[in-house]
Amino acid sequence: MDVxxxxxxxxxxxxxxPVDITPELITDLARCAQLAPSCNNNQPWRFIFVYGNENLEKLHSALNSPGNDWAKAASLIVAVCSRKEDDCVIRDREYHLFGDGLGVAFMVLRATELGLVAHPIAGYSPKKTREILGIPDDYQVITLINIGKHAEEISPILxxxxxxxxxxxxxxxxxxxxxxxNQFGRPISEAERA
Ligand SMILES: Cc1cc2nc3c(=O)[nH]c(=O)nc-3n(C[C@H](O)[C@H](O)[C@H](O)COP(=O)(O)O)c2cc1C
Incomplete structure (x- = not known):
């Protein structure tokens, strides 16, 4: 699959x-995120790969937004966290979340290539996620990426x-x-859209 x-x-x-979660899949996804660009090559992202029924069930208590119950069907949940001091801070520009986004984008596209759904969410409790996964307080938990296979039938809970x-x-x-x-607010031309 091309980009x-x-x-x-x-x-x-x-x-x-469900999809089988193998060590190979996890290293493949981690490898693709690892190759994402980051400011000064700081690689601020930290990924916690959560899989296996027992671990997933524990993490489900952090999915406290009813609209995100569907995420309990994920076979792999990747918690993404980082902290400000691990990446560039240039006056008012703090780059760690930008870096996380690039790492997540690379991971999500690779998952797509592998025929998987990789769906990041913001609707969860960062506090509970931190407690369950042992993430230190100075790390911001910025997303949970829910990974599984796309079901042929639409989930009845949606x-x-x-x-x-x-x-x-x-x-x-x-x-x-x-x-x-060339100037903020001046739309690109129709021709350039083609
Ligand atoms: C940072 C972020 C947070 C999101 N949070 C949620 C969420 O809490 N629940 C949810 O169902 N989808 C969530 N989404 C998915 C978006 O709703 C979805 O990407 C958007 O509607 C565009 O749809 P598409 O990705 O299928 O093109 C989130 C996506 C991102 C990138």
């Missing part, structure tokens, strides 16, 4: 079925809006709102 296809194929699906999003990718902002031509 463009992976980008276009990736979706934050919520209907998941809300009508979530079901809609299983069928079609949520719409994106038009280029005019985010892709600018």
């Amino acid at each position: 463009l296809t992976a980008i276009e194929t990736r979706r934050a699906y919520r209907s998941l079925t 809300s009508p809006k979530q079901i809609e999003q299983e069928h079609a990718r949520p719409p994106r902002k038009p280029f005019g709102e985010f892709a600018f031509d």
